[in-house]
Amino acid sequence: MSDYMNQRQYKAVMDDANLYESMTVKLYLKRAAHFKQAKKVVDEQLTRHTTNKVLKKYAKELDDERVKSVWLAIMTAKDEKEQGWLFQEDGEDFVEQQITKYKGDLSQQTKIEKESMDLVELFEEMVRRQAKGDFR
Secondary structure, eight states: OOOOTHHHHHHEEEEHOOOOOOOOHHHHHHHHHHHHHHHHHHHHHHOOOOHHHHHHHHHHHHHHHHHHHHHHHHHHHHHHHTTSOOOTHHHHHHHHHHHHHHHGGGGGGHHHHHHHHHHHHHHHHHHHHHHTOOOO
């Protein structure tokens, strides 16, 4: 497994930028842990089948997904800091504020407000999928 974007490096980036590890950030970290564990299983197979190119390719893909998930966690933390609210912890309040602001007519939302609401829904779906063991 590559040592790139390991737990120590992740923590350094988060600390340097003064970012918060929210529930949504933790979703991405759970996803990263899933891919790390899957790669560990493939690596065990590689110890017995050292020349298997398919296993090597799959191990790299799993590690790439792990790294991608860690970066998505960091980018999500940056987005939450910038917008001043957390997608999961504050998402319901954000939706209610939008409904009140636009008196129920959400077609008046700005593009960023609409995209933020879409992300709230996406992260809720991600929670449901992960609860079922789906880490796509």
